[in-house]
Amino acid sequence: MLKSFILFFLVIEIFLIFIFYHYYKIEEEHTRENIFLEMKNYSLFFDDDRFDIDIVQRDKKSKFYELYFDTDSLFILIPFPTDNNDLLKVFYPKKKYEALLYTIKLSILRQFLFLSFIAVLISLLFSFYVLSPLRHSLQLLEVFIKDIIHDLNTPLTSILINLKMMDAKNEEVESITSSAKTISMLHYNLNAYLKEMAFEKEKFHLKEVINEQVAFFAPMYHYLDWEVNIQDTIIKSDKNALARIIYNLLSNACKYNISKGFIKIQADKDTISISNSSYGIKNPSRIFKRFYKESDRGLGIGLHIVEKLCTELDIEKELKVTDSTVTIHLHLGKVTLK
Structure with a gap:
C-alpha cells in the first residue's frame, strides 16, 4: 500500500x-x-x-x-x-x-x-480503493490455506505415526517417509507463515538437530559433495523452530545448487555456517522477502520463515554471496549455554 x-x-x-x-x-x-x-x-x-x-x-x-x-x-x-x-x-x-x-x-x-x-x-483513498480487491483476494487465500493446513494436520500425523511402525529398512517405506516429511515441513512453513508461533525453550544438543536434517537431505541429494563439521554445543531455545530454520536453509542450498556442487556445514560454539555452490543470486537483499524467488520453483516463503524464526529466537543471521558461493551464518551467541 x-x-x-x-x-x-x-x-x-x-x-x-x-x-x-x-x-x-x-x-x-x-x-x-x-x-x-x-x-x-x-x-x-x-x-x-x-x-x-x-x-x-x-x-x-x-x-x-x-x-x-x-x-x-x-x-x-x-x-x-x-x-x-x-x-x-x-x-x-x-x-x-x-x-x-x-x-x-x-x-x-x-x-x-x-x-x-x-x-x-x-x-490514500485511491490506494485503498485500488488495493481493496487485492487485499480481499489475499484474505480469501489466507482463509483457504488455513483450511488446508487444518485438514492436512490429522491425516499427515496419522501417516507419520504409521510409517514409524513399518519396516524402516524397506526402500519404498523410506521413500514414502521422506515424502511425508517433506509435506510435513511444508505444512509447518505454511503454519509458521500464517500464525504467531508459540515457542518453548529447552536445552538440547546442536549436533543432534543438524545431523537429523543432514540425514534427511543427504540421501535425496547424494550427487552433491557434503562436508559436515560440527562442534557439539548445548543450546537453550525452541528445538523445533531451530530445526525448521536449518531445514529451510538446507532445502534452499540443495534446490538451488549446481550440478556436482557442494554443501558445507560448519558449527562451532556460537555460529552455524551453511555454504553451497551456486549460480549466483541476482538480488541478495531480497531473498528473505516474502514470496521472493528467482526461479519458478518453490513458494518463496522458506527463507522468509527463516527470517521470521531467527527474529523470534533472537538469532542473528548474515548472508555472504559471491559469483559461485552462497553462505549464511547463524550467530547463536544469545542462545548458547556458556
Whole structure:
C-alpha cells in the first residue's frame, strides 16, 4: 500500500509543481505589465507616490515606453515633446517589486500546500480503493490455506505415526517417509507463515538437530559433495523452530545448487555456517522477502520463515554471496549455554 500511495502522491505533486510554476510565471508577468501601465499613466498625471522621476540624457540605444531593469529599479523612458536631448525616466524601486513577488510567492505556496494536503488524502483513498480487491483476494487465500493446513494436520500425523511402525529398512517405506516429511515441513512453513508461533525453550544438543536434517537431505541429494563439521554445543531455545530454520536453509542450498556442487556445514560454539555452490543470486537483499524467488520453483516463503524464526529466537543471521558461493551464518551467541 505504501508504494501505491507514494506513486499516486508523486504523480499528483509533480503535476501540481508544474501547474504552480507556470502560474507563478504568469503572475510575475502580470505584475510587470501592471507596473508598466501604471508608470505610463503616472507620466501623464504624476499623481502616484509609488513612482519617482529623473531626467536622463538621451542616447542612440534608448527605446521609449519599454520596461527596463537595472540594479535598483524598474523604469521606462519617455521623450519630451520639445527636447531632443533629454528623457524623462519614471522608475519603481526594485525592492518594492521584489516585495510584490514575495507576496505572490507566499500566496501561491499556501495554495500549493493546501492542494498537497488534498493530494495526500486523494492518494490514500485511491490506494485503498485500488488495493481493496487485492487485499480481499489475499484474505480469501489466507482463509483457504488455513483450511488446508487444518485438514492436512490429522491425516499427515496419522501417516507419520504409521510409517514409524513399518519396516524402516524397506526402500519404498523410506521413500514414502521422506515424502511425508517433506509435506510435513511444508505444512509447518505454511503454519509458521500464517500464525504467531508459540515457542518453548529447552536445552538440547546442536549436533543432534543438524545431523537429523543432514540425514534427511543427504540421501535425496547424494550427487552433491557434503562436508559436515560440527562442534557439539548445548543450546537453550525452541528445538523445533531451530530445526525448521536449518531445514529451510538446507532445502534452499540443495534446490538451488549446481550440478556436482557442494554443501558445507560448519558449527562451532556460537555460529552455524551453511555454504553451497551456486549460480549466483541476482538480488541478495531480497531473498528473505516474502514470496521472493528467482526461479519458478518453490513458494518463496522458506527463507522468509527463516527470517521470521531467527527474529523470534533472537538469532542473528548474515548472508555472504559471491559469483559461485552462497553462505549464511547463524550467530547463536544469545542462545548458547556458556
